[in-house]
Structures are given as structure tokens and as C-alpha cells.
Amino acid sequence: MTNINTPAATDSAAPLIPLPTTLARHTVTAGATTALIGTFLAWTWTSDFPGDLTVTGYPGGLQLLTLTTAALTILFALSTYGVPGLRWLTPGGTYAPLRLLALATFGTTGYTLGAISADLGGIVNLEPGAYVSGLGSLIALIAAFALPGDTPGTDTTGDNTWQRIRHTLAAPSPRPARAIPDWAGILIIVAAFAIGLYVFAYGIDTAYTELFIGFLITAVFTFAAITQAGLIARLSALTAHHRTVTLSAAFVAAICFPFTQSSDEYALIGANILIFATVALGLNVVVGLAGLLDLGYVAFLGVGAYAAALVSGASTSSIGVHFPFWAAILVGAGASLIFGVLIGAPTLRLRGDYLAIVTLGFGEIFRITMNNLNGNSGPNVTNGSRGIPAIPDITIFGYDLGISHDVAGFTLGKPGNYYLLMLVITLIVVTVFRRSADSRIGRAWVAIREDETAATAMGINGFRVKLIAFALGATLAGLAGTVQGHLTSTVTPEQYQFAGSVPPNSAFLLAAVILGGMGTMSGPLIGASLLYLIPAKLQFMQDYQLLLFGIALIVLMRLRPEGIIADRRKKLEFHETGQLDTPDTTLTDTPVGVTKAGA
Structure with missing residues (x-):
């Protein structure tokens, strides 16, 4: 044998x-x-x-x-x-x-x-x-x-x-x-997330460029090796079977991250990664599930950030009100929702390239409008190119996120505090995405993405379904925008461009969704983490980011067009599965109604 x-x-x-x-x-x-x-x-x-x-x-x-x-x-x-x-x-x-x-x-x-x-x-x-x-x-x-x-x-x-x-x-x-006991599967899941936390913390904590590049080489080939060995597939089967344990382990591992960092610099990177990843997950609703190419999505992040900044009590705010954080985050999300509906209602009857051009135009119109609301070209609302600086830090139940706190013997600075807050918001966004994708409306989004004409013929109201996706994606971006404005302490129009040197911007967000895997929950999170972490650690790449990311996308399309985390439909679409092969003649040699011996 x-x-x-x-x-x-x-x-x-x-x-x-x-x-x-x-x-x-x-x-x-x-x-x-x-x-x-x-x-x-x-x-x-x-x-x-x-x-x-x-x-x-x-x-x-x-x-x-x-x-x-x-x-x-x-x-x-x-x-x-x-x-x-x-x-x-x-x-x-x-x-x-x-x-x-x-x-x-x-x-x-x-x-x-x-x-x-x-x-x-x-x-x-x-x-x-x-x-x-x-x-x-x-x-x-x-x-x-x-x-x-x-x-x-x-x-x-x-x-x-x-x-x-x-x-x-x-x-x-x-x-x-072979099947393993449930307790063994749970231990394997916990160990996998512990190893993942260690690897991520090691990568983000690398002290010099040479070590980070070596880490990338090691991580890429090692991940490919364990994938080829089938270990990732077996782990995925375990996580699907123990979904509650998986989510709990992931959340606990994420909570532990700021306690593994000795510098606020790396905790700040982690907080920005969560903001970037959350916005990318919201874009995944629009692009990955509904199949709507939105090139101005970062504008909804800006709408949420500006709306929250105006009601945050900042000294430069033209409104002059100070809402508590729970009210400010609702204002930011609500403003993004309203803008999503107002922009989507007249434009979502377009398809393909025409929709992409219109959304790209909306993104640029938003940035130019924020520049013009300076008291000269228009009413003084946003202070123009100067933006809204000196945004006060968030206070939740008397806990000021802007100052350091001692937690369980560890000192958490401002970046660590905002990281934990953003982690809670990310959990909310993940829950909304997961519930939406598995719901009736989620299946309608997928149907529209695959073939809008066929979906409409089956009774799906394509315009209404697409408008819901557009509005939901805008709302999730607005949630992240409220935290981003307080974390950076300032909001300016230059932060919300189609393609800029500092993420998040529309080009990087779209690249994160495609790189990670459209239509999946964990794909955009991984894609956004990579696209933010690599430029943050490799400063010499700043002038060549778009070129390098373009090359990376070309290589990805050649080797793994479905993305790092493959959606089952995309995997069947982009790879030969043998479904259309000619049937084996040995199965048709026997006349109909006659059975072979031993069958």
C-alpha cells in the first residue's frame, strides 16, 4: 500500500x-x-x-x-x-x-x-x-x-x-x-489566532527596513506553503464549525495587540489599519456584494468625519455645539447615510463605467466643496483648505481617550485607547456585513452582481436593492470617519482624494477589496492591513506606491485573480473546475436501461 x-x-x-x-x-x-x-x-x-x-x-x-x-x-x-x-x-x-x-x-x-x-x-x-x-x-x-x-x-x-x-x-x-474532537478543534483555533497575533505583532514591531522586508519574504512563502499543504483549508473548516469560538478568539487576540506594543507609534499604525480596514469592508458591500464600482467612496468617510468634527465642540467649528460622542457618531453615520441616498438615487440607474465615472465625480465634488466653504468662495462652514483642527478627544463614561491610562499593569496611550474604540466599531461593522451578506437582501445583491437582467426578471427590484447597498456602505464609512477625525485631531479636504500619498483614499480602498477578496468578510480586512502596513514600514516606497500597487494587482490577477481570501463563486469563475468537460465515455457505453455488472 x-x-x-x-x-x-x-x-x-x-x-x-x-x-x-x-x-x-x-x-x-x-x-x-x-x-x-x-x-x-x-x-x-x-x-x-x-x-x-x-x-x-x-x-x-x-x-x-x-x-x-x-x-x-x-x-x-x-x-x-x-x-x-x-x-x-x-x-x-x-x-x-x-x-x-x-x-x-x-x-x-x-x-x-x-x-x-x-x-x-x-x-x-x-x-x-x-x-x-x-x-x-x-x-x-x-x-x-x-x-x-x-x-x-x-x-x-x-x-x-x-x-x-x-x-x-x-x-x-x-x-x-480524520475527524477530531471538538475540544481539540477549539484548541487549534485558539493556537492559530495566538500565532497570528504573534506574527502580526512581530511584523508591525520590526525596527528597521531590512528586517521588515525579510519578514515579508518569510511570511509570504510560509503562508503559501501551509496553504498548499491544506492546513489553511482544514483550519477554515474548523472555524466554520466553531464560528462563535472563532469570532471570540479573533476579538480577544485583537484586544491583546496594543498590550504587546512598547511604542505608541505601532499602536497608532494598528488604529489606522482598523479604520482603513473598516472602510474597506463597507466598500466591500458596494463592490464585492452588489457589484457597483464606486470610485468616490472615500467621500463618505469625509462626510462622517466633517459632520462629527462640526458637532464635537472644536474651537474652529462654525456650528459651535458640543455633542457627546454617542451623539456625534450618530450624526456622522446619519450624514453619510443621507449623502449616500442623495447621491445614489439619481446615479444608480447607470451601470458599469458610467456609474464609476459619476461616483468618481462625486468624490472630487465633495473635496472641492469642502475647499470652497471657506467664507470667500462660499459660506464659512469648513474653513476651506485649513479644515477643522483642534478636535477634542473623545470621552466615554468619564474615560478620556486622549490621555494615558494604566490597564492591568500596562500603560495605554492615546493611540491604544483609540485602537480599542475602533476595534469595537470594527466588530459592529463585521456583524452588520455578516448579517447582511447572509440575509435575503444579501442574496439579492449577489444576484444583481452576477446578472442584473436575470435578477430583475426574477422579481428583484434592482434599483431599490442597489440603493440599499449604497446607503449601507456609506453609513459604515461614516462610522469610521467619526473616529478618524478625533484620532487625527484635524479634518482637511486633502485627506479625501481619489489617489493620494496617504491612505485611506478611494484607489487604496478599492485595491484593498480586490487584493483581499471581493465578497468575503476577512478579505478586505487582510487587504487593507497589508496596503497600510507595507507603506508605513517602508518609507522609501512613498514616491512609488501607486506603481508598486499596480504591479501587485497585475501579479495578483495573473496568479490569484479571486484575491487572497477566495470567495467560492469567484474561485469557480476564475479557475478551471472541470464542470464543462466532456463526460467520460465509460459512463455512457452501457445502453439506457441496462446496468453494468457489479454496479
Whole structure:
């Protein structure tokens, strides 16, 4: 009987490098072990390179990333041997995760060696440990691509190099795993969110650019590896089965984040990520569920921010009233709702490009109007380009979010306080999105998105359904806008452009929805987090953000058009599923009414 963790070479695609399978696996293990050992040796002789890679016997900085990927490579390699206790790592019996982890080890190590050489002035600055890890990671990579492919029956003869690599990395669907007790599933969910919190906190807390880039390389290839191994699919099945536990674990992990940060700078990044992600989730109602291309969505964020700022008691407010926060947030959400209905009612009878142009125009009209309400070009309402500064901090039940507080032995500053407030609002938005998507109106949105003509023929009032989506999306953006205005302490028209250097703006919001996965709940949250975190950590990318994001979207459309988190419908739409294949003739050889023997 064939071990499911040892794919037969005769049923697999040809390897890129001819080498016996057993020897290739031994070589991968040996190469990864060598790379791991090298991390305990000095990689450079001077501490001028950030992270201090001069210490022998104690890995630090980028060495820890190489150590992590090398250790994972060894574990997955042992899993392919059928080692008891490790078989669950590759339930589909595939080599694709091993190749991706070898790529992660080589990519992280190679980048580190290149960064040392570039920053310090040549490879002469490399110590023996760097060569040991570099050679080990290269050997592991070459041997990993000598393993047979995991796509049974695939003939790679005549394919170009890119096609052969794709065939080699492709993995079949994992075999169903054994059922586990509910208590074990709950522990796995809790452990997964704990690991996720640690990884996110580590990434956001990276102290220098080189470490963050190395972290990105490690995270991308490692996530791809565990996805190919089927572990993400198995975790998704567990979270679907224990939905309440999943939401509770996610909320607790998010609450713990500001307590893991020693600097207000990173807590501020976390608060802004939540604002960006919440607005992106609201846009997902409009674009992902209803299929309405809105290019001026950031204007609704501005409407909520301006409305809340005007009633917040700011000294520069032209209204001169001071509402409590609960009333200010209702004013912001209500103003965005009204504007959503007023803008949507005359424009939602348009479709496609025409609707996109109109919404883009609304976004620009909003920004220009806020500039003109300065007392010269129009009535003095918004102070024009100066905006509304000095917005007072929020006070809830006597708890001033603008000052530091000691909570359970930890000190939370203003960014941490606003992060926790925004987390509650994000939870509300997630609940609204989830309930709406699963409701009758949510199914009507999907029907309109797929085919408005067919949906109308089935009795769905397309205009009313689209107007509800537009109004709901605007309201969710207004909720986030009220908190954003108080967090930044000022509101100006330049914050709400179609495409600017500082998110959130309409282009970045749309990119977050597409990158994360349209129509999903967690997709826009992940997409927004990536699009905000990466520019915040890589300051040198500020002048090339739109170019780099455009390239990222092109690559995404080529490799994973359904987004990072795939909606089931999109996955069927963008990938060949065999639904339209010609039926097997063996099933039609028997005349109708006659059954085969043994059937």
C-alpha cells in the first residue's frame, strides 16, 4: 500500500531537475539543517548592519527568520518520510509545501546576504556563518525542485520554464483529514489566532527596513506553503464549525495587540489599519456584494468625519455645539447615510463605467466643496483648505481617550485607547456585513452582481436593492470617519482624494477589496492591513506606491485573480473546475436501461 505522504513519481509531473526522489529528500533535509546551523555563527564582522549579526551562538535579527524557515523546511521534509506525529503537516501527501519553504529559506538568506553586502560595501563583509547558511539554503532549494511534481498525469513536455515551475508547485486537493474532537478543534483555533497575533505583532514591531522586508519574504512563502499543504483549508473548516469560538478568539487576540506594543507609534499604525480596514469592508458591500464600482467612496468617510468634527465642540467649528460622542457618531453615520441616498438615487440607474465615472465625480465634488466653504468662495462652514483642527478627544463614561491610562499593569496611550474604540466599531461593522451578506437582501445583491437582467426578471427590484447597498456602505464609512477625525485631531479636504500619498483614499480602498477578496468578510480586512502596513514600514516606497500597487494587482490577477481570501463563486469563475468537460465515455457505453455488472 502506497504511503499518502510519498507521492509516486510515476503519477506525478516530471521534476525540473532529474534526481532520485529519496536522494532529493535527504538533500533537502541536509541543506536546511546546514542553513539552520549557519544561523548560530556570525554573518558579519561589524555591528554596523542593523540587528547585530556578529554574535556566535545566538541568532539575531534576520538570522532568526532564516532559522525559522529552515526549521519549518526540516519539519515538512520529515513529514514526507511519514514520521509519526508529523504526517498532519502534509495531509495531501504533496511536495509543494516543501518547495515553497525551501524558497522561503533561500529568499530570506539571499536577501540578507545581499543587504549586508550593499549596506557595508561588498561581500568581503560576510563571515563564514553567512556562507554556510547561504550554501545550505541553495542546496535545499535545488534538491526541492528535484522532487517530482504533485499534479498527477501532468505532461510538462514542451512547456516553457514558467509553466513547468507552476506545474511543479501545483498541489492537488488534500485528502480529507480524520475527524477530531471538538475540544481539540477549539484548541487549534485558539493556537492559530495566538500565532497570528504573534506574527502580526512581530511584523508591525520590526525596527528597521531590512528586517521588515525579510519578514515579508518569510511570511509570504510560509503562508503559501501551509496553504498548499491544506492546513489553511482544514483550519477554515474548523472555524466554520466553531464560528462563535472563532469570532471570540479573533476579538480577544485583537484586544491583546496594543498590550504587546512598547511604542505608541505601532499602536497608532494598528488604529489606522482598523479604520482603513473598516472602510474597506463597507466598500466591500458596494463592490464585492452588489457589484457597483464606486470610485468616490472615500467621500463618505469625509462626510462622517466633517459632520462629527462640526458637532464635537472644536474651537474652529462654525456650528459651535458640543455633542457627546454617542451623539456625534450618530450624526456622522446619519450624514453619510443621507449623502449616500442623495447621491445614489439619481446615479444608480447607470451601470458599469458610467456609474464609476459619476461616483468618481462625486468624490472630487465633495473635496472641492469642502475647499470652497471657506467664507470667500462660499459660506464659512469648513474653513476651506485649513479644515477643522483642534478636535477634542473623545470621552466615554468619564474615560478620556486622549490621555494615558494604566490597564492591568500596562500603560495605554492615546493611540491604544483609540485602537480599542475602533476595534469595537470594527466588530459592529463585521456583524452588520455578516448579517447582511447572509440575509435575503444579501442574496439579492449577489444576484444583481452576477446578472442584473436575470435578477430583475426574477422579481428583484434592482434599483431599490442597489440603493440599499449604497446607503449601507456609506453609513459604515461614516462610522469610521467619526473616529478618524478625533484620532487625527484635524479634518482637511486633502485627506479625501481619489489617489493620494496617504491612505485611506478611494484607489487604496478599492485595491484593498480586490487584493483581499471581493465578497468575503476577512478579505478586505487582510487587504487593507497589508496596503497600510507595507507603506508605513517602508518609507522609501512613498514616491512609488501607486506603481508598486499596480504591479501587485497585475501579479495578483495573473496568479490569484479571486484575491487572497477566495470567495467560492469567484474561485469557480476564475479557475478551471472541470464542470464543462466532456463526460467520460465509460459512463455512457452501457445502453439506457441496462446496468453494468457489479454496479
